[in-house]
Amino acid sequence: MSNINTVEDILAKLISFPVLGGESNLSIINWVQDYIESHNVTVHMVPNEAGNKASLHCRIGPAVDGGLILSGHTDVVPVEGQDWDTNPFELVDKGDGKLYGRGSCDMKGFLATCLVMLPEIVKANLIKPIYFAFSYDEEVGCLAAPDLIEHIKKTYAETPKYALIGEPTLMEPIVGQKGIYILETAVNGSAGHSSRIKQEVSAIHESARLILWLENKMNDLIDTGRIDNRFNPPHTSIHIGQFKGGIAPNVIADKASFFWDLRTIPMDDTESIIAEFDAHCRTREQELKAIYPDFKIKTVEDHWPVPPLDTKETDDVVSIIKKISGHSKVNTVAYASEAGQFKNGGFQSVICGPGSIIQAHRANEFITKDELKKGMKMISKLIIEMSHPDFT
Known part of the structure; x- marks a missing residue:
């Protein structure tokens, strides 16, 4: 030395x-x-x-x-x-x-x-x-x-x-500082001809609905006053950064997945937001199993949450x-x-x-x-x- x-x-x-x-x-x-x-x-x-x-x-x-x-x-x-x-x-x-x-x-x-x-x-x-x-x-x-x-x-x-x-x-x-939690959500649907979109369950379509749910959740937090003006932006953010799925324009996708990050202001609870999303996913599973019994949504952490x-x-x-x-x-x-x-x-x-x-x-x-x-x-x-x- x-x-x-x-x-x-x-x-x-x-x-x-x-x-x-x-x-x-x-x-x-x-x-x-x-x-x-x-x-x-x-x-x-x-x-x-x-x-x-x-x-x-x-x-x-x-x-x-x-x-x-x-x-x-x-x-x-x-x-x-x-x-x-x-x-x-x-x-x-x-x-x-x-x-x-x-x-x-x-x-x-x-x-x-x-x-x-x-x-x-x-x-x-x-x-x-x-x-x-x-x-x-x-x-x-x-x-x-x-x-x-x-x-x-x-x-x-x-x-x-x-x-x-x-x-x-x-x-x-x-x-x-904001907390961060990065997750991956995978959707298992049914493959088929694109003309049968109403008879099958498209993993891409369902992933898009889940993404929209997450965006709406972020907006709901803002609209209900979950604001901390010390931060920029002054609210919890939910962002989808990666998406993959599908093999051809005329084939209904049986698999799709997306990565998303949740950046919470201190007043918001990460676990409650994840639990609410998970409950929504379980509801969608039950609704769509009537069309395709093996329909499934699974969310796993890319890495554990940072408080x-x-x-x-x-x-x-x-x-x-x-x-x-x-x-x-x-x-x-x-x-x-x-x-x-x-x-x-x-x-x-x-x-x-x-x-x-x-x-x-x-x-x-x-x-x-x-x-x-x-x-x-x-x-x-x-x-x-x-x-x-x-x-x-």
């Missing part, structure tokens, strides 16, 4: 690991483990069942209640099909104040600021502990966070109170993050992150980190050097706050 001295050195190393969501992250997580342990900090690994992926967490400071977790993920989204000017997995400085590379913004920039500040955290006379919690598979559904959170709660005798999820927000504290975040502005964590981030106003986002999972795990949670979400997931992703400095300054201020006898 002797040649790893600056935040740019660390960011370059992190970006050099081309770990996509869903793939093994052992290369990057083992490097991070070695780096942390080189500073005499004990690291706890949280492997998946297959043993090809792992999250990690560690504590720096005293074993007392009331600490704060710095949380981030190690995986990134694919680069295939994107028009990159440089090697995505090599940190490139073009001299324009920006550092280019996949994950530079989302969210290896934040990880780099945590790691480069580790020596300062270790040296500090902390009154309350600071924890690192780094996960895998965030980009494919926030899959690892629940196990990581439970492992943290079981490992330490003390209880952390706060969590800062360092997604790129331009250092603006984010107190709300929304709804942190009260009066929660202690908000004033803490406002103070260390330098931003006095809070905001919300429509994208999902692990923040809602940490909140449900019992930690007051806020999203705040360097970089802009506008740069995430696109070709020529970058983070500015100035944003990295701001991220380091935030952690420096956190160290001061958590070294103060009057820390909340």
Whole structure:
């Protein structure tokens, strides 16, 4: 680790690991483990069942209640099909104040600021502990966070109170996010000649009716006042992103399916919306079995639901993050992150980190050097706050 001295050195190393969501992250997580342990900090690994992926967490400071977790993920989204000017997995400085590379913004920039500040955290006379919690598979559904959170709660005798999820927000504290649930609905109808459309059950026609039901459900939520103006759009959204079915224009489709995502504002309940849709599907099955006894509608999750975040502005964590981030106003986002999972795990949670979400997931992703400095300054201020006898 002797040649790893600056935040740019660390960011370059992190970006050099081309770990996509869903793939093994052992290369990057083992490097991070070695780096942390080189500073005499004990690291706890949280492997998946297959043993090809792992999250990690560690504590720096005293074993007392009331600490704060710095949380981030190690995986990134694919680069295939994107028009990159440089090697995505090599940190490139073009001299324009920006550092280019996949994950530079989302969210290896934040990880780099945590790691480069580790020596300062270790040296500090902390009154309350600071924890690192780094996960895998965030980009494919926030899959690892629940196990990581439970492992943290079981490992330490003390209880952390706060969590800062360092997604790129331009250092603006984010107190709300929408939840997300992605599902696939498959319809099994009867094949036949297109002239017999009234005597058969078209899987495509029935899928279209289900899609219309979902759109109407979204509109009903809006019309009944299910509005949260902190978000844009200010309501729960239901969107169908993929559809497949049919083999020819003159053949009634016996099979069709569609993928859809449900993005809920905090006041709406994902489970109740799914239950209502499922009840409608069971009703349609009973109605159409008279025409085709094997008619069936089946909905399965593409990945499990990610809960929304709804942190009260009066929660202690908000004033803490406002103070260390330098931003006095809070905001919300429509994208999902692990923040809602940490909140449900019992930690007051806020999203705040360097970089802009506008740069995430696109070709020529970058983070500015100035944003990295701001991220380091935030952690420096956190160290001061958590070294103060009057820390909340």
